Amino acid sequence: MPKMEATLAIPAHAAMPSSAAADSAAGRLIVDDRFEREALPHMRSLYSTAYRLTRNSADAEDLVQETMLRAYRAFDSYTPDTNIRAWLYTILYRVRADHYRRIGRSVQTVELEGEGPGTAPPQDALARGQEHVARALAELPECFRGAVLLRDIQEFSYEEIAAILDIPIGTVMSRIHRGRALLRRSLASLGS
Amino acid sequence: MEGSEAVLTCRDFVEFLDDYLEGRLQEQVVARFHEHLSQCPSCVAYARSYQDSVRLARKALGDDAPVRGVPEELVQAILAAQRRSQAG
Numbered sequence: 001m002p003k004m005e006a007t008l009a010i011p012a013h014a015a016m017p018s019s020a021a022a023d024s025a026a027g028r029l030i031v032d033d034r035f036e037r038e039a040l041p042h043m044r045s046l047y048s049t050a051y052r053l054t055r056n057s058a059d060a061e062d063l064v065q066e067t068m069l070r071a072y073r074a075f076d077s078y079t080p081d082t083n084i085r086a087w088l089y090t091i092l093y094r095v096r097a098d099h100y101r102r103i104g105r106s107v108q109t110v111e112l113e114g115e116g117p118g119t120a121p122p123q124d125a126l127a128r129g130q131e132h133v134a135r136a137l138a139e140l141p142e143c144f145r146g147a148v149l150l151r152d153i154q155e156f157s158y159e160e161i162a163a164i165l166d167i168p169i170g171t172v173m174s175r176i177h178r179g180r181a182l183l184r185r186s187l188a189s190l191g192s
Numbered sequence: 193m194e195g196s197e198a199v200l201t202c203r204d205f206v207e208f209l210d211d212y213l214e215g216r217l218q219e220q221v222v223a224r225f226h227e228h229l230s231q232c233p234s235c236v237a238y239a240r241s242y243q244d245s246v247r248l249a250r251k252a253l254g255d256d257a258p259v260r261g262v263p264e265e266l267v268q269a270i271l272a273a274q275r276r277s278q279a280g
Contacts, residue, residue: 032274043267052253061266068270073277133252152246153253177210184245 035075038084039068045085046092049149053096055138063099067092086156090164093146136186144179151176200228205235209242 046067050060070091071078078087137145150161161176162169205228211217212225229236 035274040267043270047266048253057263061263061269064266065270065273069273069277072274130252133248137249137253148249149253152249173210180210180242180246181206183249184242187245187248188241 034080035072038080039071039075039088042085042088043068045154046088049089049154050092052134052137052149052153053142053146063092063095066095070095083160085154086160086164089150089154089156090166093164094166096146133187136183139186140179140182144175144182147172147175148179148183152180200224202228202232202235205232206238209239213239213243 043064047060047064050063050067051057054060054063067088071088074091078084137148140148147161147165150156150164151158156164158169158172158176161172165172167175205225208217208221208225212222217225229239
């Protein structure tokens, strides 16, 4: 970034726009630097969640790319040294919700029926391989899968999840509980 | 959970298991959970397998799990799009 002492030679009436442009360019570089330093390190985690949500790499890449672009464009509105991880996840889940809105679908839900101690436990699910567990999670309806991913994999608090998904905390609790119960049932049926 | 005198059923146990595990229940209700667990091997097995499922998911799906990393093309695409956005 060249220094701008040259503006001293410019007539006073022209100095303002030139100085403003320089300030703007310098400001953008600072933002770019901050974005690369603060946001980009979360890409692996975002991609991992996007992959679990969309269940395929092409859609996961689209989701992360759109998330990072929106984050970049809105980065001025992010307050430095606050919770950038939650901020990025909020954008990721909004992008996903927008995708569903565009294609005219709502996130799938399901009633939890017949769940109880009578159903078989997951037993040796992990012994059958991590892919086995991944498949069980992939089979959950997205609204529960998304909540379980945020709580059990990304370890966000209930309050953070409520903000990320823009739903009441009671709904967060219900989705996580139902998601875990369905996961348990799915592991049991895959293991049997 | 309301009504501390009511009998805690297996259905109640399952419905409020998360609240129990997350420590969101009142002491009185927790005591009833413990009482139920002492008399109901099925609910003990259920609670154990429920916790096992969460543990299995964490182990299998954590960010350090052997899933595909971020494709290099994606990183490059994002950086290129940022440059275009900056230029525009």
